[in-house]
Amino acid sequence: MTTLKLKPGAAAPSKTPGKSPVRRADPAKRSRTSAPEYVKAPRVEIAEAKPAPAVQAERKPRPAPAKPGAAKPAAKRESHQAVAANKKPYAKKEERPRQFADRDTPRRGGKARDGFEQGTFNQDRNTNPKFSPKPAPSQPELPRLSKRMAELGLCSRREADDFIANGWVTVNGEVVDVLGTRVAPDAEIKVSKEAQKHQSEIVTILLHKPVGYVSGQAEDGYEPAVVLVNPENHWDEDPTQIVFKRGHLRGLAPAGRLDIDSTGLLVLTQDGRVARQLIGEDSTTEKEYLVRVTGTLSEDGLKKLNFGLSLDGVKLKPAKVSWQNEDQLRFVLREGRKRQIRRMCELVGLTVVGLKRVRIGSVVLGKLPVGTWRYLRPGERF
Structure with a gap:
């Protein structure tokens, strides 16, 4: 509800007859003392239509359920056969016409501004080489340049990638600075002075x-x-x-x-x-060890230390094992399995009490x- 406040000094509504009030009634608004016109209009009641009494059909007695295995009545069997004859069999999946076969929309993207050519994309990818499959690398059987440099002993594969990226490698006289480049096995590979200076440091x-x-x-x-x-x-x-x-x-x-x-x-x-x-x-670099042991070693055990033992189900490479003195063996190995010498000695009844590596290669x-x-x-x- 809105409260009307009068300004100071404004005259209050006069109660004297013949004088108009301060606020006159708006003729467009309905009076609060009388009912609206739609209420005064007479109300017409519509009688509800009662449903007509249904004619009760004469019920026929239900036939008794047929026993299992009994033949169907001839009339019902004929009616089923007639319905089945009128039905059209479904077409096989491969015989159905392909939906939207007449439409030739691109599979991915679909915008002409992206380079798709209407009418040729779905038929032959060779006609639109921009979206043709990525070609396989040429001559994948050739080794990568970094691997070939490592095989030649020029540097490690990690160093080779750095040298190639810096443009310090030439193949047959041409600078190669693309990682993953493949080269022929007989290619002439050289590294620049900058790479050699880096290696010297x-x-x-x-x-x-x-x-x-x-x-x-x-x-x-x-x-x-x-x-x-x-x-x-x-x-x-x-x-x-x-x-x-x-x-x-x-x-x-x-x-x-x-x-x-x-x-x-x-x-x-x-x-x-x-x-x-x-x-x-x-790697085939030899490592030489002097090993002090305790226990008894038979001739057969010494032969097994040289060749014939396996660790973790893998046969060991041939080794050179001989007596250095009465309590010390000399091992020369070409591999380095975890705790290999100690485990080899345990397999032949020896216990290692001291181990010293005295040589690697030369x-x-x-x-x-x-x-x-x-x-x-x-x-x-x-």
Whole structure:
């Protein structure tokens, strides 16, 4: 409800007869003291039509249900046959006409501005090469350039990708800077001076690992052997005379493992070529160990150590095992399975009490003291 407030000084409605009130009644609005016209109109009532009484049909007695296996009446059987004869059999799926066969809309996209050609897309993709299937790589049987460079010993595959991306590789005299390029096996591959300079800046370190350090990542509270690579542990008689830099630790990783209970030569390198040579799938580099053992070894057991043992269901490669002295064996292996020597000795009744690696390829441990390290010499090869 709206309340009307009068301004100050406005006269109140006069009660004197003959004077008009302040607010006159609006003739367009209905009076609140009288009923509206539609209420005053007489109400006409429509009588409801009663449904006509249904004529009750004469009920016929229901026939008794037929016994199982009894023949149907002849009249009903004939009527079913007539209905079945008039029905048209459904057409087979392959005989039905294809829906929207006359329409030739593109399968994906469908816009002419995108290059679809009406009337040819669904029939022959060769007529619209823009949306034809991606062609298969040419000559997929040829090796990739990075793999071929690693096989030739120019660098590792990871380094090869960097060299190719930098434009430092030429194939038959032409620069190749596209990753994944395939080359012929007899192609002439060369790397530029920039790549050779980059390789000369990376280092390989030889460490005499003591017992109690792990080769790789720290585990079970034991420190990795790389923590020993610092200026304090640098061998004073290092023939390379290379000055230690913090950059020599960047990307330095072990090329092969040496158990926590073992000591001897451990290789840490930034050079992918060295890592591939020592721990690659096709590596044939020899590793020599001196192993102190307890127990009795028969002639047959010594033959099995040389060849005939299996670990985890895989037969081991031939090894060279011989007596170094009365309690020490000399092992020369061409593979590096986990705790391989210790497990081999257990299979023939021996217990390993000491293990030391003294040679990897043509690089020997020599006079390098325990816990110290040196750089691999420029002309030194594994």
